[in-house]
Amino acid sequence: MSDTAPGSTPPPDAHGGATEADWSSVRLHIVSGKGGTGKTTMAAALAIALATGGRKVLLVEVEGRQGLAQVFNTPPLEYGEHRIAGAPGGGNVFALSVEPEAAMLEYLELFYNIKRGGAALRRVGAVDFATTIAPGLRDVLLTGKVGESVRRKEGRGFLWDAVVVDAPPTGRIARFLTANSEASDLARVGPIKNQATLVMGVLRSEQTAVHLVTLLEEMPVQETVDGMADLAANQLPMGGIIVNMTRPHLLSDTQMATVRTDGPDLDKLADDLRSVGLESTADNSAALDGLGVEASDHVTRVDMERDERKRLSGHDVPLLEIPQLPEGIDVAALYGIAELLREQGVA
Amino acid sequence: MTDESRTSSPTVGRRLRGAGPDEQTRTHLPRPHTAPLLDIDQVISDPGTRILLCCGSGGVGKTTTAAALALRAAEHGRKVVVLTIDPARRLAQSMGLVELDNTPRPVPGVTGPDGEGSLDAMMLDMKRTFDELVERHAEPGRVQQILDNPFYQSLSTSLAGTQEYMAMEKLGQLAQESQDGENWDLIVVDTPPSRSALDFLDAPNRLGSFLDGRFVKILSAPARGAGRGVGRIFGAGFSLVGGMMNKILGTQMIGEVSTFVTALDSIFGGFRNRAEQTYALLQEEGTAFLVIAAPEPDALREAAYFVDRLQAERMPLTGLVLNRVTRVNVEDLSAEQAVVAAERLDATDSDDPESSSRMSAAMLRLHADRVRSSQRQHHLAERFTSAHPQVPMGEIPALADDVHDLDGLRKVAGMLADHSR
Numbered sequence: 001m002s003d004t005a006p007g008s009t010p011p012p013d014a015h016g017g018a019t020e021a022d023w024s025s026v027r028l029h030i031v032s033g034k035g036g037t038g039k040t041t042m043a044a045a046l047a048i049a050l051a052t053g054g055r056k057v058l059l060v061e062v063e064g065r066q067g068l069a070q071v072f073n074t075p076p077l078e079y080g081e082h083r084i085a086g087a088p089g090g091g092n093v094f095a096l097s098v099e100p101e102a103a104m105l106e107y108l109e110l111f112y113n114i115k116r117g118g119a120a121l122r123r124v125g126a127v128d129f130a131t132t133i134a135p136g137l138r139d140v141l142l143t144g145k146v147g148e149s150v151r152r153k154e155g156r157g158f159l160w161d162a163v164v165v166d167a168p169p170t171g172r173i174a175r176f177l178t179a180n181s182e183a184s185d186l187a188r189v190g191p192i193k194n195q196a197t198l199v200m201g202v203l204r205s206e207q208t209a210v211h212l213v214t215l216l217e218e219m220p221v222q223e224t225v226d227g228m229a230d231l232a233a234n235q236l237p238m239g240g241i242i243v244n245m246t247r248p249h250l251l252s253d254t255q256m257a258t259v260r261t262d263g264p265d266l267d268k269l270a271d272d273l274r275s276v277g278l279e280s281t282a283d284n285s286a287a288l289d290g291l292g293v294e295a296s297d298h299v300t301r302v303d304m305e306r307d308e309r310k311r312l313s314g315h316d317v318p319l320l321e322i323p324q325l326p327e328g329i330d331v332a333a334l335y336g337i338a339e340l341l342r343e344q345g346v347a
Numbered sequence: 348m349t350d351e352s353r354t355s356s357p358t359v360g361r362r363l364r365g366a367g368p369d370e371q372t373r374t375h376l377p378r379p380h381t382a383p384l385l386d387i388d389q390v391i392s393d394p395g396t397r398i399l400l401c402c403g404s405g406g407v408g409k410t411t412t413a414a415a416l417a418l419r420a421a422e423h424g425r426k427v428v429v430l431t432i433d434p435a436r437r438l439a440q441s442m443g444l445v446e447l448d449n450t451p452r453p454v455p456g457v458t459g460p461d462g463e464g465s466l467d468a469m470m471l472d473m474k475r476t477f478d479e480l481v482e483r484h485a486e487p488g489r490v491q492q493i494l495d496n497p498f499y500q501s502l503s504t505s506l507a508g509t510q511e512y513m514a515m516e517k518l519g520q521l522a523q524e525s526q527d528g529e530n531w532d533l534i535v536v537d538t539p540p541s542r543s544a545l546d547f548l549d550a551p552n553r554l555g556s557f558l559d560g561r562f563v564k565i566l567s568a569p570a571r572g573a574g575r576g577v578g579r580i581f582g583a584g585f586s587l588v589g590g591m592m593n594k595i596l597g598t599q600m601i602g603e604v605s606t607f608v609t610a611l612d613s614i615f616g617g618f619r620n621r622a623e624q625t626y627a628l629l630q631e632e633g634t635a636f637l638v639i640a641a642p643e644p645d646a647l648r649e650a651a652y653f654v655d656r657l658q659a660e661r662m663p664l665t666g667l668v669l670n671r672v673t674r675v676n677v678e679d680l681s682a683e684q685a686v687v688a689a690e691r692l693d694a695t696d697s698d699d700p701e702s703s704s705r706m707s708a709a710m711l712r713l714h715a716d717r718v719r720s721s722q723r724q725h726h727l728a729e730r731f732t733s734a735h736p737q738v739p740m741g742e743i744p745a746l747a748d749d750v751h752d753l754d755g756l757r758k759v760a761g762m763l764a765d766h767s768r
Contacts, residue, residue, distance in 0.1 A: 035405020290676030300747035
């Protein structure tokens with residue numbers, strides 16, 4: 001994003017800045033972000049955007065928090081793929097909440113032909129160990145399941161046109177995605193090594209893009225910058241930065257400058273309020289001051305956002321922007337966000 | 348418990364409530380509960396408060412709140428140490444924390460009235476804490492062997508669980524060091540940034556029960572005998588497991604895991620005891636849990652889980668802090684009125700974008716957005732309180748800018764303290 005037009009309303013198609021989003025070859029979209037940035041919401045909206053026009057998209061959650069059920073306002077998801085939403089033009093979004101234990105038993109059956117060992121493993125605590133205590137093993141199982149979904153065939157083509165993952169937060173994302181690489185180093189030979197190599201092959205290919213959701217605040221932006229460096233160091237393909245909850249640019253550059261130097265002109269404001277019938281507000285000096293404070297706060301916030309946006313530009317990564325919705329997020333809002341993502345070149 | 352009793356909260360346009368689409372349902376429901384007010388100054392100045400834990404899901408502002416309360420307590424005359432997990436760089440620098448060194452350092456320029464109080468701060472270095480644990484407890488000949496083991500390296504740096512355990516371990520150490528009140532008389536703890544606030548309570552026990560569990564005994568059996576040897580001792584089920592382990596992991600990997608687990612087992616003879624001791628510390632009277640939440644559905648849902656859990660475990664819950672609450676500065680102007688007025692102003696002269704009426708219209712729209720955010724947040728807070736009417740609640744308004752110096756921290760803590768007045 002250039003810094004030439006702070007404060008003015010950027011046309012929607014200029015949001016991407018210098019780097020255009022083009023993920024037409026990507027089938028696996030991994031969505032990460034710091035806690036509180038709206039990662040799950042963005043993953044859900046991205047799945048709708050990708051399904052638009054009749055495609056079939058799998059939306060996967062790996063943290064077992066039933067965040068997708070909450071976003072789509074449905075009962076908790078049982079294990080397995082279930083249709084959770086439609087998309088414009090006949091598309092379908094299916095949701096999968098991966099449970100590490102089920103993934104582990106599947107994994108054992110698939111790769112080791114162990115069918116009835118689950119109960120014994122559970123009894124001695126091995127399942128517990130693999131799924132809750134050893135984070136590396138857990139991540140191997142979760143990313144393994146994701147890799148399997150991406151590769152799954154139906155007839156001659158792939159079962160899923162795209163897979164979207166609501167992934168762990170930015171601080172953990174590189175470690176999460178490279179768990180299989182670590183497993184393959186530790187295992188050296190054998191079936192774990194083979195499976196791990198296969199999964200890393202998918203994650204490091206141009207079929208994959210990792211998107212980071214952020215707010216234009218210091219900590220989330222810092223984590224995003226660090227996260228991009230982590231991804232690059234681990235040869236993981238960066239997708240875009242989704243900048244969420246940006247403030248609307250309601251004031252022009254000149255108006256912002258006035259607010260910064262002199263504060264808003266409250267006398268003029270009072271006149272304007274009178275002219276549209278808000279006499280009681282116009283005659284209340286505390287109310288006028290209050291509106292002035294709200295405007296000054298807004299300018300401070302927009303200035304901070306502009307500074308933080310600068311730290312994100314110059315990485316040759318598309319920036320997608322989603323404005324703050326004062327009314328909050330509901331299912332209808334997901335479709336609106338999906339449309340905004342499409343306008344910015346996501347699908 | 349009427350709306351009028353909530354006058355201490357200027358954050359919500361009371362007159363606006365009920366004008367929204369909820370009006371009709373609202374009249375058929377019992378009136379919403381009003382939460383008791385959280386008196387934070389009472390909590391931090393009470394010498395009986397020895398440990399203050401700031402918990403909550405990721406991204407709600409735990410670190411800033413913990414640092415702000417630690418500073419305020421110091422300036423009220425307490426000798427405070429604050430354990431932060433992952434502070435923003437500029438905030439860390441402002442507290443004199445330039446590197447992770449795992450040792451509390453005095454924050455310059457902080458004293459209370461009569462020069463009584465002090466503030467020390469540290470950032471948790473998870474790997475260093477774990478290494479120190481090994482160095483302190485392992486047999487001298489084994490220390491290097493453990494530190495070099497690939498599984499140790501993987502476990503000690505991976506974030507899930509270990510960070511929570513190490514935070515607890517560090518808290519236990521600090522509590523021990525401050526037992527005589529010589530060093531510190533209040534420990535403020537920021538908890539790791541997990542998705543779920545419950546992880547902080549659960550991870551140490553999970554790790555402890557694993558290390559005490561049967562699985563460890565299988566893993567720590569010599570690699571070659573992993574199938575048969577263990578089977579002979581524990582029965583056929585274990586033989587099956589041992590066989591599967593060999594098949595899945597391969598004998599070489601089993602060997603490395605077993606070396607690691609055996610070494611670890613020797614360190615943590617009382618591993619579970621340690622975890623249990625710290626857990627017990629959390630149930631003591633001098634401990635105060637503050638749950639921090641943003642006024643958003645996810646954060647409040649996590650906060651509700653956490654509050655239920657604290658109550659079930661009989662842990663001392665002090666209150667809920669709603670952080671980054673949108674404040675409305677003009678209570679008598681509804682969102683609808685503001686939007687209508689803005690549209691009328693736009694219609695008066697739509698040609699000159701710099702005209703004063705454009706500016707006024709923009710200000711009205713900003714106000715309308717604030718009112719809508721505030722109404723939504725207030726509704727969410729009310730829902731929380733209806734389910735948890737006994738939990739005292741405090742509020743910190745959203746600041747326009749990030750907090751990155753001591754003055755910013757003072758302001759944050761001051762706003763929370765003012766909320767109860």
